[in-house]
Amino acid sequence: MNLNELMLGCRTYRRFLQEKVPEEVIREALENARIGSNGANLQPLTYYAVTSEEKVKQMQPLLKWAKALPPELGTPKEGEQPTAFIVMVKKANAIAFADVDVGIAAHTIALTAWSHGIGSCLLGSINIPKIRELLGVPEEDQIRLVIALGKPSHTSTIVPVGADGKTDYYLDEERNYYVPKRAFDDVVTFV
Numbered sequence: 001m002n003l004n005e006l007m008l009g010c011r012t013y014r015r016f017l018q019e020k021v022p023e024e025v026i027r028e029a030l031e032n033a034r035i036g037s038n039g040a041n042l043q044p045l046t047y048y049a050v051t052s053e054e055k056v057k058q059m060q061p062l063l064k065w066a067k068a069l070p071p072e073l074g075t076p077k078e079g080e081q082p083t084a085f086i087v088m089v090k091k092a093n094a095i096a097f098a099d100v101d102v103g104i105a106a107h108t109i110a111l112t113a114w115s116h117g118i119g120s121c122l123l124g125s126i127n128i129p130k131i132r133e134l135l136g137v138p139e140e141d142q143i144r145l146v147i148a149l150g151k152p153s154h155t156s157t158i159v160p161v162g163a164d165g166k167t168d169y170y171l172d173e174e175r176n177y178y179v180p181k182r183a184f185d186d187v188v189t190f191v
C-alpha cells in the first residue's frame with residue numbers, strides 16, 4: 001500500500017469486530033509516535049495504552065461518538081465497541097505547539113494501526129475527569145485525546161462535498177459511512 005492508499009483507507013471507524021488488537025500493533029504505533037517530529041523536540045506527550053478487558057470496558061461510557069449522527073446510529077453498541085484505546089496526555093507546562101504535536105502523533109498512530117488493518121477513531125469529546133481517575137493520570141497533566149482502536153466492521157468512503165456545501169458525514173442503510181471532503185482546488189492555491 002502506498003501512502004495515498006493508506007490515507008484513503010485511514011478513515012474514522014466507529015464499529016468494530018470484537019477481536020483483540022495485537023499488542024505489537026499498539027507498540028509499533030506508539031513507537032512511531034514517540035520518534036515523530038515535535039515542537040523544539042521537547043517531547044511533551046505521554047501515552048496510556050488501555051488494553052486490559054476491564055479497563056477497556058470502563059472506558060466505553062466515557063466517550064461521545066459521532067456528533068453529526070443520532071446516538072442510536074453513531075454510538076457503538078455492545079458487541080460493536082472498540083477493543084483498545086490509547087489516551088494521549090500533554091505534560092504540565094507544555095508550550096502552545098504541543099497541541100500540534102498531539103495532532104501529528106495521533107495521526108501517526110492512526111496510520112500505523114491502519115497499515116495493519118486496525119481502524120481508529122480520534123475522540124476529543126471525552127469525560128476527562130473520569131478518564132483521569134480511571135487511569136491515574138496526574139492532576140497537573142492534560143488529557144488531550146483518546147484514540148479508539150479495533151478491526152472495523154463497517155466501511156467508510158470519501159465522497160465529494162455536494163452543491164449544498166455540507167460536510168456532515170452520513171450513513172447508508174447498513175450504517176456504512178460516507179465522508180464528504182472538499183475538492184482539491186477549493187483548498188489548495190499554488191502561487
Ligand SMILES: Cc1cc2nc3c(=O)[nH]c(=O)nc-3n(C[C@H](O)[C@H](O)[C@H](O)COP(=O)(O)O)c2cc1C
Binds near residue numbers: 010011012013123179
Ligand atoms: C481532533 C479530532 C477530534 C475528534 N473527536 C471526535 C469525537 O469526539 N467523537 C467522534 O465520534 N469522532 C471524533 N472525531 C472524528 C471526526 O469526526 C472525523 O475525523 C471526521 O468526521 C472526518 O472523518 P474521517 O476521519 O473518516 O476523514 C475527531 C477527529 C479529530 C481529528
